[in-house]
Structure formats: structure tokens, C-alpha cells
Amino acid sequence: MATPARTDQETPPLWRYVPIADYRVPAATVEHTVKTGLCALWRHFQPKPAQPQSPPLKTEDELRAVPEARIARIVPAPDWQPAAAALDETLAGWLDSKQPASACIFVVSPPHGGNGDILTAWAANRGWRVISPPSPEQILACDPAWLADWTRDQIPWVLPNLERCYLRHARGLDLARRLLDHACAGSPGRGVIGCDSWAWAFLRRAWRGPEPPLLTLQGFDSQGLTRWFQSFIAGSGMDRLVFRQADNGKYVLPSSASTVEDEPIETSDFLSILAAHSRGIPGIAHAIWRANLRTAPDRTLSEVAENEDPTGGRSTIWVTPWRQIRQTTPASDLLRKHAALLHTLLLHTGLTAGLLGQLLPLATPPVEAALACLEAIGLVARCENQWWISPASYPTVRQFLRDDGYLIDGF
Amino acid sequence: MNDEASRLGAALSSISEAAIVQILLIAAGAWLLIALAQRLIPALAGRLSGRQRLQALALAPVLRLLVIITTILLVLQRIIEPTFENLVGLLGALGLALGFAAKDYASSLIAGIVALYELPYRPGDWIEVSGTYGEVRAIGMRTVEIVTPDDTVVHIPHLKLWDHAIFNANDGSQHLQCAADFYLHPRHDAAQIHRLLYDVALTSSLLQIDQPIGVIVREKPFGTHYRLKAYPLDPRQQFAFVTDLTVRGKAALLGSGVELASFPTVAGQPF
Known part of the structure; x- marks a missing residue:
């Protein structure tokens, strides 16, 4: 796939508030939808995941997580001020009105x-x-x-x-x-x-x-995610980084160096899939992106050699292929067993274990043990005694609750 | 008539050994297919949930009927020349034999076919027949197999269809209404209790929230009867759901200071 040519047309603002009826969930590519559907069907009846047929460019064993200090610069915590500014702009008419509707x-x-x-x-x-x-x-x-x-x-x-x-x-x-x-x-x-x-x-x-009157922050599509992640790099002082998919070497995050001497380079559809999977929710895309960046061992990002990109003196961050990320989906039996607990956590955007116990039916498993079990597989996370559905597992949990007939949100 | 019977007899007596072997192989193949379907489909359905599970379960009896019809056609071709006269003769003879020897058995078989068409029950439905309540686990040729809430398997002949009422609580859907009963001392604010019980149902984790919630109030000689009606997420959760409504409802009522109705008495004597 060739990198799309840049246009001079004005790009829409990254942060944008819209009436709730105008909210659009980013769509996945047809290829990914078909693959996901077939994989989900296969997983229903085949507990063992399929093995990739061709050897990957970089296996998971050859890579390691990016050090915490560096990942904090490459993918810093979201700055919500631009979103607050966008909200201010959206509410300008209402704020100026003497007698708002x-x-x-x-x-x-x-x-x-x-x-x-x-x-x-x-x-x-x-x-x-x-x-x-x-x-x-x-x-x-x-x-x-x-x-x-x-x-x-x-x-x-x-x-x-x-x-x-x-x-x-x-x-x-x-x-x-x-x-x-x-x-x-x-x-x-x-x-x-x-x-x-x-x-x-x-x-x-x-x-x-x-x-x-209901407003909502429009979710990010692949272009929105690209711009958002690029803004992190631009602000990190590490703009010599390139992001490539570990299995096939395709470029995940286009940068100004994506094309060299007018030669097109292959780009990955990772961000399109990420936008659709995360339903455009910034915090979820951010968490998944951050958790799946890798670097080759014993190499600093300033070193070239093995990590060097052929496009000229740039260091590579390897992105875990989407196929491997999807393989971590928990078993539906486990989700079903704890569905009421997961749903209650979502309805309240986090609860303490004590309060959670008061809200669940009698027949559910003991809360403390259930939370420990779910934390071990990354479905829930704890922050100051509050239990949450972890960002990375939110899309899976939402999908499961929808299929099982639970009340879900409109996003 | 004698002519037809003798022609049919001649046709039957002229079945070759090869045809008999073929018939046996066809019957064995059909039996194998049905047995596989009866085991595989419920196993696969067990991995699904909600409406998908019910749809998968409903495939088993339909598939079995198709296999049986195909098998009968294939076997008939090998027994007799499938002319109109031969078929009428053969079916007449079979009907006479079944009518005398196995009337109820045949009636159940026919009712089983009618059950597949009229759908008074499907796998996954919760039905009550002659006082037996349970979930339909499988629809056999002669009987419907249900599992009671006490985990007892009951086989009910399809012929009950002809002259018994079949109560189907969810009728092929996920919507099965449950009710929890509360009896209160008559001195209370009924409107407040109505709202409270509505919230008890609304806040149940097992509630199917897009289905209506109903609170029926009736005055009885010994107190006020509240019947809270709502739908659980899954019909299989009905007992857990009623328990949840009852336990939380009772706690909310006691918390609001309402007195529960005591054992009915009239002037100091049992009611």
C-alpha cells in the first residue's frame, strides 16, 4: 500500500465535539472485519490459536518492551487541554447566550x-x-x-x-x-x-x-490517531523514530520521512484496526499503542545498525502485529462467569470491592477472588482501591456484554 | 385391491441381497448422521449464548427430520418401484400395522413431526406439560426431553400435543417473565412501595432492561400483595433472578420501615 499523498486541503480539527447523534465509530477495513469474524468463530470451537504461516521479520522473542522512561516520552500521558479548548469553542454560542434554550x-x-x-x-x-x-x-x-x-x-x-x-x-x-x-x-x-x-x-x-442537549468528543479514526501519536513524537524531541510492524516491517506511523527519494513505502493498516478496535476512544487507543511498542534488545534508540531504517539514519520502534494482540482474548466462559461484575464496573466507571459486593446478586462468585482472577489476566485494574475495566480489555468486554444481551452504551 | 396387494407382495419378495445390504448401509449412515447431530449441535450450542444458542439448538430436530425423510425415500427406491400404486399399497399396509400394534407410538411420531412444524416447543424453551416444568433439552422422534429445575430429566411423549395444554414461558425467545411476590401489612404508602419495588427490579444486575417492569398491587384480607414482574437476561437465570428480586426487595422494604404481613389470622384464629 502506498503512502497517501498529502493534500493541501484543510484538515479537520483533531479534537472535536459533536452532538451525540453525529458521533461516528471508526469502521474497520473489510479485510480485518472478515478476518476477525472468522477468527472469532474459530476461537469458539478451537481453543488453540493458529500459528502464523510465514516467519515474522521480528519475533516477540527478539524484541523487548521499550524502557519506561523512554515510552513516557514517546507516548506521554494524554494532555486534555486541547480537548478542553475544543469544548470551549463548541460551547461558545451557549456561553454567549443570555437566555440559552x-x-x-x-x-x-x-x-x-x-x-x-x-x-x-x-x-x-x-x-x-x-x-x-x-x-x-x-x-x-x-x-x-x-x-x-x-x-x-x-x-x-x-x-x-x-x-x-x-x-x-x-x-x-x-x-x-x-x-x-x-x-x-x-x-x-x-x-x-x-x-x-x-x-x-x-x-x-x-x-x-x-x-x-448532549455533546460528545468525536472518536479518532486512523488519521486522527496518526496525528495524535505524531504530536507525541514531535513533542518528545525524538523525531528520528520510525514505527514498523514487527512481523512484516510495514510502516505503522507515517512520518515526514515515510518517503525517500519519492519511492513509496509500504504502510501497515495497524492504526485503522486500532481505531476500529478501540472504537475511536483516545484513552483505549493510547493504552494499546503504548503497550505494544517494542525495541530490539541491547540497542538504544540512538544506535543504528540492526535497528537502522533503510530510509536513512532513523531508529526503529517495532509494533506488535495485531494478530498477536488479538490472541490474548480471554475465554468466553470466564467472561460469562464474571459478566455481572464486569457490567457493574462499567456502569459505575469503577468501584471499590466493598461497594461492588453490595451491588451484585447473591449468586455471583466472591468479589475479592473474582477481581484477583480478572486482574491476573488483565481484564480489570486497580487504582487507589477503585477497580476498573482496563483500557486494553474494554473493547473485548463490551463486545461480550453486547452479545450476551447486557445493556451497553451507544458508543 | 387383491391385484395391487399381490403386485406389492411380488415387489417386496423380489428384493435382492444387494438391495438389502444397501438399505442396511443407508439406515446405518442415517443413524450415524442423526447421532452425530444430536451430540455435536448441543455441544456447539453450549459454547454460544443468548439467541445464537437457541438458534443452534433448533437445528438438531430439523436436521434429523431431513435425514429421516431422505432415508425413507432412498430405502423405498430400493424396495419397490416407486409408482403411485406401490406407494399407496405399502403405506396402507404400514398404516394398518401401526394402527393396531403401536397406535400411541405412531401417534407420538406424527406429533413429533407436527411439533417441528407448529413449534409449540423448541430446544432452549421453558415449558410446562401436565404439571412438569423445565427446559427443553432435546426433541426426539417420540418424546421431548426436558430438564427440571431440580436437574431431573423428564421424557414427555409428543402425543401430549393432541389433548394437553403446553405452557411455553419464552416461546423461542430470550424473554421469560419472572415474578417475585411480597406481602405487606396494609398500612403503608402504596405509591412509595410501588416505586421502590420498581427500582428493585431496575437495579438488578440480571435484568433484561429493555423489557417492561411491572408491579401489580392487590389488596388481600391479610395484607397487600405486591407482584413484581420483570425479565432476566437469560431464561436460565430465572431462579437466580427471582431470588435476587426477593432478597433485595425484602431488604429495601424493611429498610423503608414497612411491616411485612404476618400469618393470616381472623380474630385470633388461623385464616
Whole structure:
């Protein structure tokens, strides 16, 4: 595949907020869709993964993970400020309006989309106050004081994490319903509510209010991912890097050096597959990208020789082929056994083990043991006592829950 | 008629040894195919879930019927010349024999074919026939095999189709309604309890959320009867679902300060 020629046409902004109805999930290539479908069918009935037929250019044994200090420069933690600026631009009309049609705007985003961070950054930029979520005890008691504390003044406000204001518990919905009623009626003044897409899918069924204005951050397609990852490299001071697929040497991340002397080079469809697999969610694409970069052992990135790229004095970062990444899919029996737990974690965007135990049915396996088992295979991760669905496994878990009839988000 | 019978008799008596061997091979092949389908399809369906599982399970009886029809046609070709007169004679003789000797057996076989067409039950359905409730595991030629919630396998002859009511709880779909009952002391705010029980169902992890939730309230002589109705994600989860609704419902009711109805009594005597 030849590298596409650059056009002088104006490229769309990387960070873009759109009405939720206009959100588009990046599509996979037809070839990848067919391969994935056949592989999934095969995995159903054949536990052993198929072996590649031709020897790869670089086997996994020949490569090692990029050192932590270097990977932090090549793929740094996402900077959400550009997204906050894009949100500001999108909300400009609403902010300028003296009598807006709706006092409250909702910004909904899938897990690992950085929604809470973006809204917090935007609130800081604007000088709006950020509302902290209630404690689980306040939620279960439907504590009126929490709501009264911040709704009595008409100061502009941002509630970045609506998903932290409810629990899927018989007594865990009333506070969120009251909050939504108040916010949509405009009684606390002008505000922005951020919500995770899974929590929103559930709350729309629990709260019978009218559909409020909904915005979302448009997911990244392959071009968006290319630009985003390139911006990391540009800011790292290591712009002599090239990214090639380990099995066939095709170029994964085009750079200014992708063509030499007008000779086209073969590019990989890795980023197209990554965009489709991650459903365009920045945090998920970022985590998968970061976890699958490799370098040849005993070579620093400044060294040439084996790692040197034929296009001239550049060091190579090898990218694990997509086929190998897909092979780590957990067994469907395991997913089925813990489906309720995984679904509950997604609906709440992370929970403590104690709270999780209160929300699950009696018949589910013991929570602590189940979480340890799921952590061992990378399906869940822990951060400060909160358990989350790990970014790398989110697409797999979502797909499984959809197939098993669970409520899923719209992203 | 005598003429036809003698012609059929002559045709049957002229079957060669080679034809008999062929018939045996065809029958063995058919038996093998059916046995394979009966084992492989449920095994493969077990790896699937939801609607895909039900669709895969439904293949087994249809496949078996196709194999049987094909086998009969192939065997008939080898026994008699397949003319109209010969077929009428043969089928008439078979019908007479079955009618006298194995009426119920034949009736079940025919009902089995009707069951494949009318679909009163399919593999994966939860049915009740003559007071026996369970999940249809397989549809055989003569019987339907169901597994009760107590893990007992029950074979029910298809001929029950003719004169018994067949209760099918999910009718080939994933939607099976469950109900949990609560009996409360009559002095309470019924609207509040209605909302609370609705939320009990809505917040169950096992709920099929896009199906309706119903709360039926009835006044009884000894208290108020609440019937909470909802659909579990998978029909096989029905008992876990009802347990979940009951346990969490009871906890929520007690937490709200409502008193449960006590054993019905009238003026100090048992009701």
C-alpha cells in the first residue's frame, strides 16, 4: 500500500465535539472485519490459536518492551487541554447566550475518553466551580444536603462525573433523579454535566425526563490517531523514530520521512484496526499503542545498525502485529462467569470491592477472588482501591456484554 | 385391491441381497448422521449464548427430520418401484400395522413431526406439560426431553400435543417473565412501595432492561400483595433472578420501615 499523498486541503480539527447523534465509530477495513469474524468463530470451537504461516521479520522473542522512561516520552500521558479548548469553542454560542434554550449541557463520553479530566480542565480555564460527587452513603441515603449545598447559588458549575452520583441499588437512584430534574429545570443556574456513556445509558432508563442537549468528543479514526501519536513524537524531541510492524516491517506511523527519494513505502493498516478496535476512544487507543511498542534488545534508540531504517539514519520502534494482540482474548466462559461484575464496573466507571459486593446478586462468585482472577489476566485494574475495566480489555468486554444481551452504551 | 396387494407382495419378495445390504448401509449412515447431530449441535450450542444458542439448538430436530425423510425415500427406491400404486399399497399396509400394534407410538411420531412444524416447543424453551416444568433439552422422534429445575430429566411423549395444554414461558425467545411476590401489612404508602419495588427490579444486575417492569398491587384480607414482574437476561437465570428480586426487595422494604404481613389470622384464629 502506498503512502497517501498529502493534500493541501484543510484538515479537520483533531479534537472535536459533536452532538451525540453525529458521533461516528471508526469502521474497520473489510479485510480485518472478515478476518476477525472468522477468527472469532474459530476461537469458539478451537481453543488453540493458529500459528502464523510465514516467519515474522521480528519475533516477540527478539524484541523487548521499550524502557519506561523512554515510552513516557514517546507516548506521554494524554494532555486534555486541547480537548478542553475544543469544548470551549463548541460551547461558545451557549456561553454567549443570555437566555440559552437549556440551562444545562451534558457531555457524554465512553470509558477512558478523558471526559472528567477534560471538563475539570475546562472548568478551571473558565473559572467555574467543580462539583464533587456525593459519597456512596449520601447516595444511598438520598442526602438532600449535598444537592442543596451547591444548587442554592446561581454560580455556573461543572459536574464532571455524573456516573459517581448514583448506584445501581434500589436506594441508589433517587439522588441522581433529583439532580437531573433540578439541573434540567435550570434551578442551580447554568451548568455542564459530564457523564460516562454506560452510566448515561442506564440513567436514561431510570430517569424519565426529556432528552437534554448532549455533546460528545468525536472518536479518532486512523488519521486522527496518526496525528495524535505524531504530536507525541514531535513533542518528545525524538523525531528520528520510525514505527514498523514487527512481523512484516510495514510502516505503522507515517512520518515526514515515510518517503525517500519519492519511492513509496509500504504502510501497515495497524492504526485503522486500532481505531476500529478501540472504537475511536483516545484513552483505549493510547493504552494499546503504548503497550505494544517494542525495541530490539541491547540497542538504544540512538544506535543504528540492526535497528537502522533503510530510509536513512532513523531508529526503529517495532509494533506488535495485531494478530498477536488479538490472541490474548480471554475465554468466553470466564467472561460469562464474571459478566455481572464486569457490567457493574462499567456502569459505575469503577468501584471499590466493598461497594461492588453490595451491588451484585447473591449468586455471583466472591468479589475479592473474582477481581484477583480478572486482574491476573488483565481484564480489570486497580487504582487507589477503585477497580476498573482496563483500557486494553474494554473493547473485548463490551463486545461480550453486547452479545450476551447486557445493556451497553451507544458508543 | 387383491391385484395391487399381490403386485406389492411380488415387489417386496423380489428384493435382492444387494438391495438389502444397501438399505442396511443407508439406515446405518442415517443413524450415524442423526447421532452425530444430536451430540455435536448441543455441544456447539453450549459454547454460544443468548439467541445464537437457541438458534443452534433448533437445528438438531430439523436436521434429523431431513435425514429421516431422505432415508425413507432412498430405502423405498430400493424396495419397490416407486409408482403411485406401490406407494399407496405399502403405506396402507404400514398404516394398518401401526394402527393396531403401536397406535400411541405412531401417534407420538406424527406429533413429533407436527411439533417441528407448529413449534409449540423448541430446544432452549421453558415449558410446562401436565404439571412438569423445565427446559427443553432435546426433541426426539417420540418424546421431548426436558430438564427440571431440580436437574431431573423428564421424557414427555409428543402425543401430549393432541389433548394437553403446553405452557411455553419464552416461546423461542430470550424473554421469560419472572415474578417475585411480597406481602405487606396494609398500612403503608402504596405509591412509595410501588416505586421502590420498581427500582428493585431496575437495579438488578440480571435484568433484561429493555423489557417492561411491572408491579401489580392487590389488596388481600391479610395484607397487600405486591407482584413484581420483570425479565432476566437469560431464561436460565430465572431462579437466580427471582431470588435476587426477593432478597433485595425484602431488604429495601424493611429498610423503608414497612411491616411485612404476618400469618393470616381472623380474630385470633388461623385464616
